[in-house]
Amino acid sequence: MIIICVMRVHIPDEIFLGICLPRSCGHGDAIKVTLSTIELQDERFGKHHLPRRIFLLDDKYLSGEYSYWKDPRVYIMIAVVGSVVMMTIVGTIYELWLISATRSKESNCKDSTSDQEMSSIHTEEMDSSKISECNGNHIAYSQGSLCVSDKILSSRMEKNITMASEAMSLTKKGVDEGIERLALPKSEVDLVLKPQRESFISKLLLCFSAVTNAKSICSLSVGADTIAPIHGLRFFSLLWVILAHTCLVAFQFSDNKTFRTRAERDFLYQTLSSGTYSVDTFFFISGLLVSFLYFRTVSKYDVHQLTFTSGGFKAKGIQFIGMVIYRFLRLTPPYMFILGLVEVTMKYCHDHGSLEPVATDYINCPKYWWRNVLYINTMFPLEQRCMSWSWYLANDTQFYIVGTIILIIAVNYFWLAAGMVVVFMLSAWSTTAVITIYTEHTPTTQDPFAHYDELYDKPWTRIGPYLIGMCLGWILFKTKCKANIKNWVLCIGWMLSMTALSLIVYSLYFFEFGPAASAVYVSLSHSAWALALAWIVFVCATGNGGFKLETFGADGEDDIHYAE
Known part of the structure; x- marks a missing residue:
């Protein structure tokens, strides 16, 4: 344990000193130590004694009693940081898995599609039982082993599907107009135009994903x-x-x-x-x-x-x-x-x-x-x-x-x-x-x-x-x-x-x-x-x-x- 003392010395100008002393020293000891040290220096170098006055401005006892590990606030903050780090890791892994699964499904769709098969598909023959999700964001149509994404449909069947593709990016009014022109049943339209809703857990994990947050922070x-x-x-x-x-x-x-x-x-x-x-x-x-x-x-x-x-x-x-x-x-x-x-x-x-x-x-x-x-x-x-x-x-x-x-x-x-x-x-x-x-x-x-x-x-x-x-x-x-x-x-x-x-x-x-x-x-x-x-x-x-x-x-x- 030590004591920190700040003193002011007039000789005749002011000089501020800071010294470290053992905790056993008191206020008067700090001044005595300073005076005796200055006198010894004067005698050693043979200098004339100058009038001086010493004032103790402040002292500070360093007890060292406070410890991080005895403060419950520290454990609360460690728990909070640990929870955030864990959620970030889990959310990042979850999003990477979603990206990998989406790319895999898109690859399967492209591999199973041919121009000849595409020409035989007509929108009026769509059955709600055959409409499935090819990936998380796009519609798909499946017939047996055939899986067709909306991107391919729109490029191959412009006359029949263009309105459906456009309606997905329009406002609610535009979607309604597209539905009327397609003349599809409401149940089938919902399956075609609406992606599957994410669950609350999925949204929560993606909020902590480092991938999503990095894209948002670095986006220009x-x-x-x-x-x-x-x-x-x-x-x-x-x-x-x-x-x-x-x-x-x-x-x-x-x-x-x-x-x-x-x-x-x-x-x-x-x-x-x-x-x-x-x-x-x-x-x-x-x-x-x-x-x-x-x-x-x-x-x-x-x-x-x-x-x-x-x-x-x-x-x-x-x-x-x-x-x-x-x-x-x-x-x-x-x-x-x-x-x-x-x-x-x-x-x-x-x-x-x-x-x-x-x-x-x-x-x-x-x-x-x-x-x-x-x-x-x-x-x-x-x-x-x-x-x-x-x-x-x-x-x-x-x-x-x-x-x-x-x-x-x-x-x-x-x-x-x-x-x-x-x-x-x-x-x-x-x-x-x-x-x-x-x-x-x-x-x-x-x-x-x-x-x-x-x-x-x-x-x-x-x-x-x-x-x-x-x-x-x-x-x-x-x-x-x-x-x-x-x-x-x-x-x-x-x-x-x-x-x-x-x-x-x-x-x-x-x-x-x-x-x-x-x-x-x-x-x-x-x-x-x-x-x-x-x-x-x-x-x-x-x-x-x-x-x-x-x-x-x-x-x-x-x-x-x-x-x-």
Whole structure:
């Protein structure tokens, strides 16, 4: 057992020392050892004694009592990781088996088919007892030892089967029209056009398959019904977040403090100090997707059938609860796993490491973990938070709840929902401005996280970009991502957008704000940032962004337009 002591020595400048001593040493012993060591060095080298004073700033006892293997949380996390790994292995093996079986059946179909046999097959002679599945996704017709897949049928019997092949990839209306033209009995049509349903166990295993997930993660295809420009915004914003955090954290712990002072005078350093606006980009994207996907869903499906109600307030309440529960179940399990991992890791570092952890998660997480589960941790003081860096997830969930209420109301009472958006925006701006004046906050390059607890991570400061994203999502849905914008409007829009983004990022290099200007800048800059991004996304999503880059992927994908 050892004790870590941090002391300050005046001779006459300050010198900070850190020493390791046996646990048996006390506070006075640490000072005595330091004094005697300095005196011995002075006598040895014959130097003059300098006036000195030693202060014990902090001491830390490393008990080493905490052990991973005595913490039940560790065993829970090991069980979770083991279960996921096991499901991944089983799911991957299962999908590989399905792929192998499908290829084997397709090979058997091709080997048993000849041109002469194909010419003797007629659709009107099909019997439901002879229709079988040649593979998991395509129809097949079997007659004795003959097995014919839909691909071969469509190529050999265009006049009789073409409509059936096309109907498989059409909407429900197209399928119905194909059925009428084929004049087949309903039972036979279901067998021909519908693949076998996968069981729940099969779907569950495929969710964990490394093959399926690797294809999804590494896929570069963009669906025709997605908003392509948000992927570019995500990528550049993520790089911006990494760059800003890397540099700012390095400056905080580096020994050469004067280098940061010199760097802050550089114009390009404003890109780092203004990196906080990259988070507003993610809030904007989140609101955009929630709104766009919600309106698209309610336009395609009957909400009353989904909620098993006849409508009214009860249906809207069930819809709201269902959306919130879905988000909670999707985010909370991995979130809680990371929280447990941080807690046990910080406990071990505090009990065994010589350096004191910057965050007090080893104290706060056992006490206040429930605030993270409920996503209300940003409502409490910073010193009482577990994983303070998870503030974004808490704010985004709070915005999602508010946004869901607005969206559900907007379906039947659009102007009421629009009024709610205006009220929330004005309330957020005014609240932020009042707090800025009350705390005498002045935005500066030197300290972009000043008044972190009062302004930086509070929901009323950040909700503006989310609501603006929701408004853009509704506009894109109503316009079906199509708009004819005149060139002079495009020029003015791009100039205003780029000017706003540049002023937000680099204005602190040229101006020093007073109280009133600081209140305006802090309260409106986040929303102004989102408005500028909204223009970029709108013109690019509607095909007015500039040069066109065609994507090579699945059939039916739209072209993606990028800003020049």
